[in-house]
Amino acid sequence: MGRLFGTDGVRGIANKELTSDLAFKLGQACAHVLAGEVEHVPKILVGTDTRISCDMLECALFAGLCSVGADVIKVGVIPTPGVAYLTRKVNADASVVISASHNSFEFNGIKFFDSEGFKLPDEIEDQIEEFIVSNKILPHKTGKEIGRIHYKPNLINEYIDFLVSTVDIDISGMSIVIDCANGAAYDIASQVFKKLDVNIMVIGNEPNGLNINENCGSTHTGNISNLMKSGKYIMGFAYDGDADRVIAIDELGKEINGDKMLGVIALSMKQKKQVKGNTIVATVMSNMGLQKFADSHGLHLVRTKVGDRYVIEEMKKSDFQIGGEQSGHVIIHKYNTTGDGILTSIKLLEIIKEDKINASTINELVIEYPQVIVNAKVKNRHKHQLFKNEEIMSLHKQIEEQLHGEGRIVLRPSGTEPVVRVMIEGRDCKTIQQMAEQLATLVEKKLG
Numbered sequence: 001m002g003r004l005f006g007t008d009g010v011r012g013i014a015n016k017e018l019t020s021d022l023a024f025k026l027g028q029a030c031a032h033v034l035a036g037e038v039e040h041v042p043k044i045l046v047g048t049d050t051r052i053s054c055d056m057l058e059c060a061l062f063a064g065l066c067s068v069g070a071d072v073i074k075v076g077v078i079p080t081p082g083v084a085y086l087t088r089k090v091n092a093d094a095s096v097v098i099s100a101s102h103n104s105f106e107f108n109g110i111k112f113f114d115s116e117g118f119k120l121p122d123e124i125e126d127q128i129e130e131f132i133v134s135n136k137i138l139p140h141k142t143g144k145e146i147g148r149i150h151y152k153p154n155l156i157n158e159y160i161d162f163l164v165s166t167v168d169i170d171i172s173g174m175s176i177v178i179d180c181a182n183g184a185a186y187d188i189a190s191q192v193f194k195k196l197d198v199n200i201m202v203i204g205n206e207p208n209g210l211n212i213n214e215n216c217g218s219t220h221t222g223n224i225s226n227l228m229k230s231g232k233y234i235m236g237f238a239y240d241g242d243a244d245r246v247i248a249i250d251e252l253g254k255e256i257n258g259d260k261m262l263g264v265i266a267l268s269m270k271q272k273k274q275v276k277g278n279t280i281v282a283t284v285m286s287n288m289g290l291q292k293f294a295d296s297h298g299l300h301l302v303r304t305k306v307g308d309r310y311v312i313e314e315m316k317k318s319d320f321q322i323g324g325e326q327s328g329h330v331i332i333h334k335y336n337t338t339g340d341g342i343l344t345s346i347k348l349l350e351i352i353k354e355d356k357i358n359a360s361t362i363n364e365l366v367i368e369y370p371q372v373i374v375n376a377k378v379k380n381r382h383k384h385q386l387f388k389n390e391e392i393m394s395l396h397k398q399i400e401e402q403l404h405g406e407g408r409i410v411l412r413p414s415g416t417e418p419v420v421r422v423m424i425e426g427r428d429c430k431t432i433q434q435m436a437e438q439l440a441t442l443v444e445k446k447l448g
Helices: 022-036 052-065 080-089 122-133 155-165 190-193 222-228 258-271 288-296 308-318 343-352 360-365 380-388 390-402 429-447
Strands: 007-015 043-048 069-075 094-098 107-113 150-153 173-179 197-203 235-239 245-247 279-283 300-304 322-324 328-334 369-377 406-411 418-425
Touching: 007 155, 007 308, 007 322, 022 052, 022 094, 022 107, 022 122, 022 235, 043 052, 043 080, 043 122, 052 069, 052 429, 069 080, 080 107, 080 155, 080 343, 107 288, 150 222, 155 190, 155 343, 173 222, 173 343, 190 197, 190 343, 197 222, 222 235, 222 245, 235 343, 245 258, 245 343, 258 279, 258 322, 258 328, 258 343, 279 288, 279 328, 288 300, 300 308, 308 328, 322 380, 328 343, 343 360, 369 429, 380 390, 380 406, 380 418, 380 429, 390 406, 390 429, 406 429, 418 429
Parallel strands: 043 069, 043 094, 069 150, 173 197, 173 235, 279 300, 279 322
Antiparallel strands: 007 107, 094 107, 235 245, 322 328, 369 418, 406 418
């Protein structure tokens, strides 16, 4: 068996790779590892997105949790950041989100949060996984010690009110489009913006269990881009299936990705003295354009491994206030412990209102360098020998020198596939494409 946990929980095709049996065991292990030392009855909060398999997996997870004596707080359909927020709000010992984010409906996932609403570090995930891989049988509770399920959908209103409370300036009357991906934000996002008196056009808000992320949401922004051409809206926002990330669309119909949103929000926070150490946390995949933007505005950029939980871990370690990913995760620690697509939307609307700018100005502020990624096919057992191979490292150094400080290289073994990703950024797209292909060919030759 390979490692169960990926960069964002346990994922797979529902009822094939992610089965009810596995969900049951994950529930037991979660309660034991995350709440096993508490002296009271453990309290685990659970939320889901809208995909058809959530009911099946939720029931199995609940059975696992209750079988070892944990009580469950069932919230229902809610964005991932809503679960992170409510974990602290209700003093839960841990929480779980059943969602596969931007993936299509046949996939699902189970991810865990600790009592403070933070995603789990690798070592805690390893403890949970060990119970499952070793087939260790945890003691089942009987009689009155069996856990109970408490259905509390009204807690969603607490999250809605929290989002409304984050607004610093009046954004009423602004006209926007939102695409909820037929996912977890399908109802909540509308409620938030209506409470803020923002005029909204909503699409992707009719989930049927099968259409989550289907030609909609953050991975299919063409729907919003077409609507923006009408001239009726100042900005658009496309969420993913669990609404922890967002891709914004300017008034010209062009995408504003996570790097650009991150840079502009960080600059706004710096001007208000809200950025500790004037530091932004991003991943190795964030564009060099974000680095140049940070340098030109007195901001320091710290990079982590790919995955928003590694960004959050770095932020938590040094008490940094803002971080995120190119894919649209923006984490503002002042408000929450994970990316929040709706919150990010609110902060962007505040910026264009306060600075009296168009959304397209954000695209102009952070100028991205051309970026190419070539996947080198390798043998799975060889991919972690990458940085020990002298020929590969020699060519890496040679290409780096040819870029003259106006580009960068990232070599990254995939966590899920037998490939090494070769990413190069630079000023000339044709040149960096040739460089990436040359390096990928060598990687395949030596490790394939």
